[in-house]
Amino acid sequence: MSALSAWFWNERFWLPHNVTWADMADPAPGVEYPKARHLLTAFPLALGIFAGRKLFERFIASTCAQRLHIRESVGRRAQPNAVLEKVFTSITKNPDSRHVDGLSKQLDWEVQKIQRWFRHRRIQEKASTHTKSCESMWRFTFYLVIFIYGFHFLWQCPWLWDTRHCWYGYPYQVMTPGLYHYYMIELAFYWSLMFSQFTDIKRKDFRIMFIHHLAVVCLISFSYVNNMTRVGSLVLLVHDSSDFLLEAAKLANYAKYQRLCDFLFITFSVLFFITRFIIHPLWLLNSTLFESWAIVGPYPSWWLFNFLLLVLQVLHIFWFYFIAHVAVKAMMHGKVINDNRSDTERGSEVEPDTSTEDLKTSPDSVKGENGYYSAAKASAQNHGSW
Numbered sequence: 350m351s352a353l354s355a356w357f358w359n360e361r362f363w364l365p366h367n368v369t370w371a372d373m374a375d376p377a378p379g380v381e382y383p384k385a386r387h388l389l390t391a392f393p394l395a396l397g398i399f400a401g402r403k404l405f406e407r408f409i410a411s412t413c414a415q416r417l418h419i420r421e422s423v424g425r426r427a428q429p430n431a432v433l434e435k436v437f438t439s440i441t442k443n444p445d446s447r448h449v450d451g452l453s454k455q456l457d458w459e460v461q462k463i464q465r466w467f468r469h470r471r472i473q474e475k476a477s478t479h480t481k482s483c484e485s486m487w488r489f490t491f492y493l494v495i496f497i498y499g500f501h502f503l504w505q506c507p508w509l510w511d512t513r514h515c516w517y518g519y520p521y522q523v524m525t526p527g528l529y530h531y532y533m534i535e536l537a538f539y540w541s542l543m544f545s546q547f548t549d550i551k552r553k554d555f556r557i558m559f560i561h562h563l564a565v566v567c568l569i570s571f572s573y574v575n576n577m578t579r580v581g582s583l584v585l586l587v588h589d590s591s592d593f594l595l596e597a598a599k600l601a602n603y604a605k606y607q608r609l610c611d612f613l614f615i616t617f618s619v620l621f622f623i624t625r626f627i628i629h630p631l632w633l634l635n636s637t638l639f640e641s642w643a644i645v646g647p648y649p650s651w652w653l654f655n656f657l658l659l660v661l662q663v664l665h666i667f668w669f670y671f672i673a674h675v676a677v678k679a680m681m682h683g684k685v686i687n688d689n690r691s692d693t694e695r696g697s698e699v700e701p702d703t704s705t706e707d708l709k710t711s712p713d714s715v716k717g718e719n720g721y722y723s724a725a726k727a728s729a730q731n732h733g734s735w
Contacts, residue, residue, distance in 0.1 A: 358370070361648075361649065362648075362649040362650055363574065363575050363649075363650050364520060364575065364648070364650075365519070365520065365645055365646065365648050365651075366646070366648060368520060372521075373520065373521075373576075376521075376523075380523050381523065381524045381529075382520075382521070382522075382523070382524055382576060383524050383573050383574060383576050383578060384574075385574050387529070387533075387573070388536065388570050388573065388574075390533050390537075391533055391536040391537040391540055392537075392540065394533060394534070394537035395536075395537040395538070395540035395541040395544065396541075396544075397537075398537055398538055398541040399541040399544050399545055402487050402541070402545065405486075405487050405490070406483040406484070406486070406487055409486075410482070410483035410486040410487060411479070411483055413486060414479050414482045414483055414486065414603075417482075417600075417603075417604040418604065418605075419478055419479050419482045419603050419604055420479055426469065426473055427466050427467075427469040427470040427473055428466060430456070430466065432452070432455065432456060433452065433456075433463070433466055433467070433470070434470075436448070436452065437467065437470050442467070442470075442471055443467065443471070444463075444467060449463050449464060478603050481599075481603065482599075482600060482603040482604075484549060485596045485599040485600050485603070486596075486600060488592070488596045489593050489596035489597055489600060491538065492589060492592040492593040492596060493593040495534060495535065495538070495589055496586070496589040496590060496592075496593060498531065498534075499531055499582065499585060499586045499589060500586060502527045502528070502531055502582075503582060503583070503586055506528075506579075506582075508579045508580070508583070509583065512580070512583070512632065512633070512635075512636035512640060513636070513640050513644065514579070515577075515579040515580040515583070515636055515640070515641070516636075516640055516641045516644040516645050517644065519576070519641075519644070519645050520575065520576045522576055522578075522579060524576075524578065528578055528579075528582060531582055531585070532569065532573055532578055532581070532582070532585075535569060535585055536566065536569045536570065536573075539562050539565045539566050539569065540566060542562045543559065543562045543563065543566070546558060546559055546562070568657060569581070569585075571650075571653075571654070572584075572654065575650050575654075577654060580633065580636060580637055580641075583632075583633055583636075584629075584633060584658070587624045587625075587628055587629055587633065588624070590620060590624050591617050591620040591621050591624060594613055594614075594616055594617035594620060595614075595617050597613050598610050598613035598614040598617060601613055611680075614675070614676060615676050615680065617672075618672050618673065618675075618676040621668075621669060621672055622669060625662075625665040625668075625669065626665065626666075626669070629661075629662060629665065630662055633658070634655075634658060634659070634662065637654065637655050637658060638655055
């Protein structure tokens with residue numbers, strides 16, 4: 350284990366030339382540098398965020414949804430039947446004609462009755478619009494609050510106005526309380542998303558989103574350990590800037606405010622383009638690639654960090670294709686088209702006797718959990734975020 354630890358924490362990978370972990374371990378009195386053990390703070394904080402979310406959805410979001418006339422749908426429930434329930438949970442949720450004929454003979458039910466039972470049972474398992482709106486309301490609230498906090502904090506920081514300050518004196522840059530809290534809250538939030546994925550509405554991109562959240566956690570942790578937190582905070586701010594608009598568009602859709610939904614989604618699309626195709630490459634990548642090269646110089650973790658940011662930029666192009674496709678249709682047809690995803694991992698069919706209440710492809714069909722990640726079927730970041 351000691352050999353593995355020494356290999357993993359190799360100074361020549363993590364730190365610039367002529368810098369050692371010992372140099373970072375004993376700063377001057379009152380000065381604090383990032384340390385790997387600080388990341389453990391995110392775990393209890395993530396549990397607190399998860400618990401706070403459940404309370405928020407139950408007592409605040411649910412009330413707000415009712416005020417917006419988004420109520421729990423009361424659909425027809427399937428008749429209790431132990432045999433059919435076992436088939437539904439253990440074998441298949443959408444049996445073929447052979448299974449249906451066998452069950453019809455076993456239960457002495459008509460084929461149409463068997464098919465109707467499975468149709469009602471599938472509908473029964475799907476999350477209601479009320480439940481989905483509560484989830485979106487939580488994400489909208491968090492994204493808006495964290496964006497306001499990040500913007501307010503960074504407004505006072507010199508590296509927001511001159512990105513060369515991200516590299517002056519690197520890696521001997523003080524970890525201020527404001528920057529520490531910003532990083533830990535973002536990290537804890539993505540840890541909480543990993544927890545909550547097992548209780549949230551389960552969609553077909555469940556595995557993709559789990560890998561995405563894990564990748565975001567790794568990116569935030571990586572930039573913290575090698576003290577790239579200044580430029581990392583700018584990356585977080587840029588990617589947080591449009592997420593709350595995405596969730597707001599979904600809420601407007603659930604409340605059947607179609608024009609507001611379309612306006613918010615198109616605004617989100619424009620802001621996504623500005624932040625991902627102008628600010629991110631011309632401001633952030635320019636700093637991480639060229640300014641840092643001139644001031645600090647390259648070293649192994651520098652190459653990895655920039656490689657990941659370049660991969661992220663490629664994914665921005667991929668994601669924006671789907672966002673633009675939906676936005677153009679919204680402008681041409683006057684509304685955002687229906688989401689092609691189902692709520693559950695295997696429930697892709699549209700039931701003939703139920704309305705398609707799924708989120709119209711505003712964000713959800715193009716960003717997965719935060720919107721655009723689902724259609725891209727890939728993960729890296731922000732939405733979410735990174």
